[in-house]
Amino acid sequence: MRYSLYPGCTLKTKAKVFEETALEAAEALGLEMVELEEWQCCGAVYPLAKDEYFPLLSPVRSLAAAGERGEKLVTLCAACHHVFKRANHAIKGDREAREKVTGYLEVDYAGDVEVVHYLEVLKNEVGFDRIREKVKSPLEGKKLAAYYGCLLLRPEKEMHFDDPENPTILEDFIRSLGAEAVQYPYRTDCCGAYLSITEEGLARDTVGKILKSAQRNGVEGLVVACPLCHYNLAKYQESLTDTRGGEGIPVHYFTELLAQALAEGPAEEERT
Amino acid sequence: MKVTTDTICSDLLKEVEEYSGEKVASCIQCGKCSGGCPMLEAMDLLPHQVMRLAQLGLKEDIMKSKTLWVCASCFTCAARCQRDLDLSKVMEGFRVIQLRQKGGNTMHPRQLTPEQLKDAPQQAIISGFRKYSK
Amino acid sequence: MKRVGVFVCWCGSNIAATVDIERVIAAARKMPNVVYASDNKYMCSELGQASIRESIEKENITRVVIASCSPRMHENTFRKTVAAAGLNPFYLEIANIREHCSWVHKEGEVGTVKAISLVRTAVAKAARNEPLTPSSLQITKRALVIGAGIAGIQAALDIADSGYQVDLVEKEPSIGGRMAQLDKTFPTLDCSACILTPKMVDVAQHDNITLHTYSVVEKVDGYVGNFTATIRKKSRGIDMEKCTGCGICYEKCPVKVDSEFEAGMAKRRAIYVPFPQAVPNKPVIDRENCRYFTQGKCKVCQKLCPAGAVDYELEDEVLTVEYGAIVVATGFDILDLQAYGEYGYGKHPDVLTSLEFERLVNASGPTGGKILRPSDGKPPRTVAFIQCVGSRDQAKGKAYCSKVCCMYTAKHAILLREKVPGAKPIVFYIDVRTPGKDYEEFYNRATDEYGATYIRGQVGKVYPEGDRLIIRGVDSLSARPVELEVDMVVLAVAVTARADAAGVGRMLGITTNAHQFFNEAHPKLRPVETHSAGIYLAGMCQGPKDIPEAVAQASAAAVKVVGLLNKDSLVGNPTVANVDESMCSGCLECTQVCPYDAIKEKSITERRGRETLTRTVAEVNEGLCQGCGACSVACRPGANNLKGFTNEQILAEVDAVCL
Numbered sequence A: 001m002r003y004s005l006y007p008g009c010t011l012k013t014k015a016k017v018f019e020e021t022a023l024e025a026a027e028a029l030g031l032e033m034v035e036l037e038e039w040q041c042c043g044a045v046y047p048l049a050k051d052e053y054f055p056l057l058s059p060v061r062s063l064a065a066a067g068e069r070g071e072k073l074v075t076l077c078a079a080c081h082h083v084f085k086r087a088n089h090a091i092k093g094d095r096e097a098r099e100k101v102t103g104y105l106e107v108d109y110a111g112d113v114e115v116v117h118y119l120e121v122l123k124n125e126v127g128f129d130r131i132r133e134k135v136k137s138p139l140e141g142k143k144l145a146a147y148y149g150c151l152l153l154r155p156e157k158e159m160h161f162d163d164p165e166n167p168t169i170l171e172d173f174i175r176s177l178g179a180e181a182v183q184y185p186y187r188t189d190c191c192g193a194y195l196s197i198t199e200e201g202l203a204r205d206t207v208g209k210i211l212k213s214a215q216r217n218g219v220e221g222l223v224v225a226c227p228l229c230h231y232n233l234a235k236y237q238e239s240l241t242d243t244r245g246g247e248g249i250p251v252h253y254f255t256e257l258l259a260q261a262l263a264e265g266p267a268e269e270e271r272t
Numbered sequence B: 001m002k003v004t005t006d007t008i009c010s011d012l013l014k015e016v017e018e019y020s021g022e023k024v025a026s027c028i029q030c031g032k033c034s035g036g037c038p039m040l041e042a043m044d045l046l047p048h049q050v051m052r053l054a055q056l057g058l059k060e061d062i063m064k065s066k067t068l069w070v071c072a073s074c075f076t077c078a079a080r081c082q083r084d085l086d087l088s089k090v091m092e093g094f095r096v097i098q099l100r101q102k103g104g105n106t107m108h109p110r111q112l113t114p115e116q117l118k119d120a121p122q123q124a125i126i127s128g129f130r131k132y133s134k
Numbered sequence C: 001m002k003r004v005g006v007f008v009c010w011c012g013s014n015i016a017a018t019v020d021i022e023r024v025i026a027a028a029r030k031m032p033n034v035v036y037a038s039d040n041k042y043m044c045s046e047l048g049q050a051s052i053r054e055s056i057e058k059e060n061i062t063r064v065v066i067a068s069c070s071p072r073m074h075e076n077t078f079r080k081t082v083a084a085a086g087l088n089p090f091y092l093e094i095a096n097i098r099e100h101c102s103w104v105h106k107e108g109e110v111g112t113v114k115a116i117s118l119v120r121t122a123v124a125k126a127a128r129n130e131p132l133t134p135s136s137l138q139i140t141k142r143a144l145v146i147g148a149g150i151a152g153i154q155a156a157l158d159i160a161d162s163g164y165q166v167d168l169v170e171k172e173p174s175i176g177g178r179m180a181q182l183d184k185t186f187p188t189l190d191c192s193a194c195i196l197t198p199k200m201v202d203v204a205q206h207d208n209i210t211l212h213t214y215s216v217v218e219k220v221d222g223y224v225g226n227f228t229a230t231i232r233k234k235s236r237g238i239d240m241e242k243c244t245g246c247g248i249c250y251e252k253c254p255v256k257v258d259s260e261f262e263a264g265m266a267k268r269r270a271i272y273v274p275f276p277q278a279v280p281n282k283p284v285i286d287r288e289n290c291r292y293f294t295q296g297k298c299k300v301c302q303k304l305c306p307a308g309a310v311d312y313e314l315e316d317e318v319l320t321v322e323y324g325a326i327v328v329a330t331g332f333d334i335l336d337l338q339a340y341g342e343y344g345y346g347k348h349p350d351v352l353t354s355l356e357f358e359r360l361v362n363a364s365g366p367t368g369g370k371i372l373r374p375s376d377g378k379p380p381r382t383v384a385f386i387q388c389v390g391s392r393d394q395a396k397g398k399a400y401c402s403k404v405c406c407m408y409t410a411k412h413a414i415l416l417r418e419k420v421p422g423a424k425p426i427v428f429y430i431d432v433r434t435p436g437k438d439y440e441e442f443y444n445r446a447t448d449e450y451g452a453t454y455i456r457g458q459v460g461k462v463y464p465e466g467d468r469l470i471i472r473g474v475d476s477l478s479a480r481p482v483e484l485e486v487d488m489v490v491l492a493v494a495v496t497a498r499a500d501a502a503g504v505g506r507m508l509g510i511t512t513n514a515h516q517f518f519n520e521a522h523p524k525l526r527p528v529e530t531h532s533a534g535i536y537l538a539g540m541c542q543g544p545k546d547i548p549e550a551v552a553q554a555s556a557a558a559v560k561v562v563g564l565l566n567k568d569s570l571v572g573n574p575t576v577a578n579v580d581e582s583m584c585s586g587c588l589e590c591t592q593v594c595p596y597d598a599i600k601e602k603s604i605t606e607r608r609g610r611e612t613l614t615r616t617v618a619e620v621n622e623g624l625c626q627g628c629g630a631c632s633v634a635c636r637p638g639a640n641n642l643k644g645f646t647n648e649q650i651l652a653e654v655d656a657v658c659l
């Protein structure tokens, strides 16, 4: 099956490895993922005020472009996924938004491009059982834990991603690679997001709580699907190193682990 | 600020309901939003208090609150509100009221440290500007 | 010629302030057949009614139109007035100029014109009104009570004590319902079993009560006074005559499954008695789990039974019984917590529902009444109680208040402190609602004497940390974040209607609200009746309520039943469908549309000249017909007419409006 791929800005710059490993893994799984020719930044945040239509222009332009290709649109970054899903929802359900946005862009778009996250492709179209069969270098003995963050799960009514309070998709993914999926309570709590730019101290505190909780539960590696979560979780490791004087907890994009497990031979060193 | 007939009869509720699309008047002050908010400890007004002050028309108290700017739009409150209210939209409503005033921006490019410019993902910087300036 | 009298009511200022009464009267006087028109400030008053009676006699009026409030309000009153003046009560017609005119039109002109038009319609119809005589219906002197919780038990006892036969049908193996699962009861803390068990025994021993446990009502036909119910008595696999209730059979049964009665906190066997005080105190074989029924071999219980009572071949018994009245008392369930991942129920064993906590405190429960943590069997030092879980929640749960949980949570806090000295109850609440005699005082005892700390704020999240539970929330009164470490969390879960309530409603022809609670006929004035005559409601199946209310409602329903059964006969509704056989073509279209199955075909023989012909026509069962009129609309030859609303009358009304 062929998919359109929307990488997004961050994956072309600060999070190149996220896209590279995603493509590598796709190849190993026989998934054809072709980057959209023309795409723009999704805008990073979904506009929450009711009268803000302007920020919808950019995601809708990319969605309309994907619509012409007639394929499912696969996303990787949780923020892009969030924005696309909700922009689609607005275009579908809110007539005023649709008329204003598509009128301005002079495109004919009714919100029907199917936006799926890479993880959803793995779960629903490949199947975790098949992944388990395809794994050549299982991550045996590793205690990994999911960090979901906010944007994939909430609001559930628009995202339809997983149970917002008790998600399981990343844990199922981790297990399919042969690793142990450890549960800890903070896996769906916010990491502070862009507050790391404006309110450093606050982001440090929230990340600290997440990391300490993970550490108390014996987590050896965190698995994420968002470059911003990755940045925050990796940046504020001092809350752990301070107390333990030891190492922090490495943070992986889920695609890094996937590519690694699908690859032949002795497990490589971690990439980031 | 004191609650008076004027504050209660003011247009604040209408205004924020227009901006946010949320029926702020239906909040029953159960506190579940605040109970789950990850930024709680950095807030001077807790999320449910913002709702209450809006119901009472105490605009100034809300507008000068730090809460609006530490809310991370994480949607935890929205996922749990017993009245199906999306507080992240209400918070945005108040931010927008402030940002659309002249000189209302709360974030400037100058503010970014060289380190942030080097390491922070685009996503963070764009989000920051989108949230804190117009 | 018909002589029509028109009487216009002011309803104080309700009508008169908007509608110009003078103009209505003047217009009425000019209408065809009208011989008299007058007004009165309150037509329904003693004086108003007297003036109607006098005018009828003096002016020799033969048809009456009263322009007043809705017929739902006073049609019966005025029919009696007309009858007192010697006319057939169905000669009356009401023009609703209050709800339809003065209350909905602010402008006097519009309201007045409409009032005149409505009076003209009523006059046109009244002139064509024929005398109608209600039929008389027999009453079967026996009542059916569905559901044997405290409400059903009380209703059955009251009806039986009044001398009537009652059949009490309960779908579980024992009667008792939820109350049997409770430990102590608010606000007096009497032990639930101690006050319930005697009533259960009374039911079993009452000469007038026939108990059908492990039984369901499958079908109900008929109408008030004359219902026919089909009851399936599911096979227990036990010969109830032979069984002595010794209990030897279940000791060696190899199957263990979660006990429904213990809310899943303990196991039961495949052959079991749900609880020690069960009535009847004889076992039942759960065929879904029994090894003999699922795998074809075992029969251990049969070998053990000294009375030879175990009989796997026993089949369901189906009874068809006639009743005059029915009481529905099917009770409630609690909400499924699937959508509430934030509270950790199902993920952590020490997060319990309130019903599970009731079992945990109960002396005959899984721990013998010791409050112990399911995870490690240790007594908890601090217990957090979270109220309004799933109640008052429009997003994920039920919008309504469950009414009993504030009170039982206060009870739980007290019981915790009584059973585990020094333990600390902490209650999270949104509001504490304690309307009821001695209720506020009971709650005060929880805080003042039993050391419960109440925190106003719905909890955000519950999660395990080590072997304890962390609660994150807020105290909305002090606006302080709350983070507690506790040993146990008890969720005051919303009560809901039974999952099958809508189906039961359809079977009985009674309606449910958006939450599947049965609808009463009037929320204030007819709280135990339904819209179907002869069917009454008791207990939680009608909406959240506690035991005293459930009992009071049950006794009220019983009085209604007894009142009905006391009558020698019932006055039928004369506005029923009627088939003019000479015009009926026998197409039987009407039988298809009748929602009450009231029309059947019949053969008639008639003479045509010298020939004798047999042909099919439709026939209406006046007892079943509810007067909805669907058949008369479906009838193409116009043979089927609703008495009191004939085609001729309706068309005359239409003509009158269109004039």
Ligand SMILES: Cc1cc2nc3c(=O)[nH]c(=O)nc-3n(C[C@H](O)[C@H](O)[C@H](O)COP(=O)(O)OP(=O)(O)OC[C@H]3O[C@@H](n4cnc5c(N)ncnc54)[C@H](O)[C@@H]3O)c2cc1C
Residues within 6 Å of the ligand: C146, C147, C148, C149, C150, C151, C152, C169, C170, C171, C172, C175, C176, C177, C178, C179, C182, C184, C185, C186, C187, C215, C216, C217, C329, C330, C331, C332, C333, C334, C354, C355, C358, C404, C408, C411, C495, C498, C500, C504, C538, C539, C540, C541, C545, C546, C547, C548, C550
């Ligand atoms: C945790 C908890 C604690 C409580 N504590 C108190 C307290 O301390 N004091 C107090 O006053 N109240 C208390 N209550 C409320 C009390 O339980 C109810 O008010 C009461 O049980 C209602 O009785 P009922 O007969 O209406 O319903 P139920 O007890 O539910 O009885 C209904 C019966 O009908 C049967 N049934 C259902 N459907 C059918 C069918 N289709 N055919 C045949 N039979 C059927 C059921 O099996 C059941 O036996 C508490 C409630 C809860 C949840």
Ligand code: SF4
Residues within 6 Å of the ligand: A190, B033, B036, B037, B038, B039, B040, B047, B070, B071, B072, B073, B074, B075, B076, B077, B078, B087, B088, B091
């Ligand atoms: S969206 Fe804002 S107010 Fe709501 S929980 Fe997140 S940080 Fe708190």
Ligand code: SF4
Residues within 6 Å of the ligand: B026, B027, B028, B029, B030, B031, B032, B033, B034, B047, B048, B051, B080, B081, B082, B083, B084, B085, B087
């Ligand atoms: S969760 Fe909803 S109802 Fe409760 S206090 Fe917050 S906004 Fe109000």
Ligand code: SF4
Residues within 6 Å of the ligand: C252, C253, C254, C255, C269, C270, C271, C285, C286, C289, C290, C291, C292, C293, C298, C299, C300, C301, C302
């Ligand atoms: S026959 Fe069935 S009920 Fe009897 S002992 Fe065996 S499993 Fe239990």
Ligand code: SF4
Residues within 6 Å of the ligand: C387, C388, C389, C391, C392, C400, C401, C402, C403, C404, C405, C406, C407, C431, C432, C433, C492
């Ligand atoms: S009775 Fe109390 S706990 Fe129960 S829903 Fe109502 S307010 Fe909430």
